[in-house]
Amino acid sequence: MLNRRRFLTATTTGLAAAFTVRPSLLAQLEKAPASLPDAASFGTNEDAYWAALRKQFLIPEDEVYLNNGTVGSSPAPVLRAIFDGYNTTEKLDQHDPEDYPIWGYAAWNEFRDPLAAFVGCTRDEIALLRNATEANSYIANGVDLKAGDEVLITDQEHPGGEHPWDLRAKRYGIVVRKVTLPKPVKSAGQVLNLFSDAITPRTRVMFFSHVTTNTGVVLPAKELCALARSKGILSAVDGAHVPGMMRFNLHELGCDMYSSSPHKWLQAPKGSGFLFVRDEVIDRVWNTIATEGWDDFKIRAERFQRIGSSNVPALWGLRASIKLANDIGIDKIERRHRQLCDYILTEMMKRGVESWTSPDPAMRCAIATVNVPGLQRMDLEKSLWTNHKIRVRGGEPSKLRLSTPYYLEKKDIDRFLEKYDEYRKEKRQA
Ligand SMILES: Cc1ncc(COP(=O)(O)O)c(C=O)c1O
Structure with missing residues (x-):
């Protein structure tokens, strides 16, 4: 296991510029709960279970990340394992001399x-x-x-x-x-x-x-x-x-x-x-x-x-x-992906967009894609990110691809919808 004090001591002798980054990452990892939420809590309150799991991710609370389709975010247990990997292998003291x-x-x-x-x-x-x-x-x-x-x-x-x-x-x-x-x-x-x-x-x-x-x-x-x-x-x-x-x-x-x-x-x-x-x-x-x-x-x-x-x-x-994924359960994860995806798709369709997502539930899972004729998609992407820390991915000329990973919460999607509506209203008035 990574020993924070030892790691910090080692890094203080390293580059000063990097120093501010390393402790903050470690502090965030330390803040993440040491164990996953109790599986039994899923049965009593699913939303609370996912909200607790969200704490394993470094994505700041005020950021809405709807671009998992490009890359995901490695949560605390994965990051800890990577550090453990470095900690073990960088000693270069492998048992077998032919290492x-x-x-x-x-x-x-x-x-x-x-x-x-x-x-x-x-x-x-x-x-x-x-x-x-x-x-x-x-x-x-x-x-x-x-x-x-x-x-x-x-x-x-x-x-x-x-x-x-x-x-x-x-x-x-x-x-x-x-x-x-x-x-x-x-x-x-x-x-x-x-x-x-x-x-x-x-x-x-x-x-x-x-x-x-x-x-x-x-x-x-x-x-x-x-x-x-x-x-x-x-x-x-x-x-x-x-x-x-x-x-x-x-x-x-x-x-x-x-x-x-x-x-x-x-x-x-x-x-x-x-x-x-x-x-x-x-x-x-x-x-x-x-x-x-x-x-x-x-x-x-x-x-x-x-x-x-x-x-x-x-x-x-x-x-x-x-x-x-095994600890959470892939069926739980898939179900959550589908619920969030269906929610965002239904809400976007209420706003009159053209769905490019299959109407057959078996042919969609965690990515909803819509086309919004006339939308300047790069302008929307930049505006949502710069003003509201909401990350979406578009495609030319007016496509939006909305990824819904399990660690999103419904309130994140609601915030995206609210800011999307504000943006559209502003553009109509301009
Ligand atoms: C279907 C598909 N194939 C391949 C890739 C490329 O992935 P990577 O950059 O991890 O090789 C992507 C990335 O978005 C993808 O969506």
Whole structure:
């Protein structure tokens, strides 16, 4: 455990400029309750339970953070674990004198095991990488494709999902085709038909987001993967948003590959991502980064996490974020996500916005997206942040993406709505 006095003494000899930051972070961590709210209190007063949990987060009380879709906020138990990781590893007194492996050439099973259990696969199918972009690049660079072979994606992929394929297309002549998703997507059947109609005899890979960055729609991943499998097409899913947002299980999903960024909804440290490759497919995927072990097929997906020296304390944080989600309970978290998302969506729709969020509750979870014709979205974003410490994320020309992580309280959403209304009124009067 981090010892505050020792840490402070050590830091006083360090850079004076950094001194003001370190104690304040530690003070905030000390202020966070040492344990999570009692699970039994959830049954008596759900709102009080979530309000107590909110105290684990460093986001100031007067800030409303509706942008968890970009990155989450690592709460106290995760930050403490990261510090513990540094505290332990920076002594450089590892038991094994041949200690280099711990920095980048290790199986890291102590981190892969809890992750594999959380996402429903085996440790051998998981590689610990830094984020979904890196994992997507592994996928796009790793599968054998000839010039003219087609990859089918959607028009709502994140640049970190789409551009790895664009790079391959430009360099090696593969063809990237896009399915245009309606806004909003109305049903799973609609998506399946769009994909089914777009498949050609040259389609080799179907790549799509499980939850898209653009509108937050939850695509029918299991059915799409089954469709791909039935046609002999590889399925690769960008699941950047999914771990920690809702319950899912990779083996049940049936995908061949899956990428993710648990630093979003699992509130894991920034720079802790993973790549899943189904056991039967591992041997078909080439490494993108190559160092010792790149061609050692016995180590299964561990081969892909050989990227050189890495930030091991971030993995301590990742493990703590999984424990936190398990301690709270992923079903509770998902339910809370849905409640808050439905609340903000209903309220925004009362204000006459156009919903780009699916009307099918199964196809939305913790991201509501609306379009407000005529809205200067950057002006609204800046105004809400500068004047009211409310963080929202927009998109051109007039889209608002509203993320509703479990640590938000209803009063936070009400404050956003109030300030949004004031802004709109002001603009109408101007
Ligand atoms: C669907 C999707 N994929 C990939 C990414 C990229 O995530 P990262 O920057 O963690 O690699 C994002 C980020 O918002 C995303 O929404």
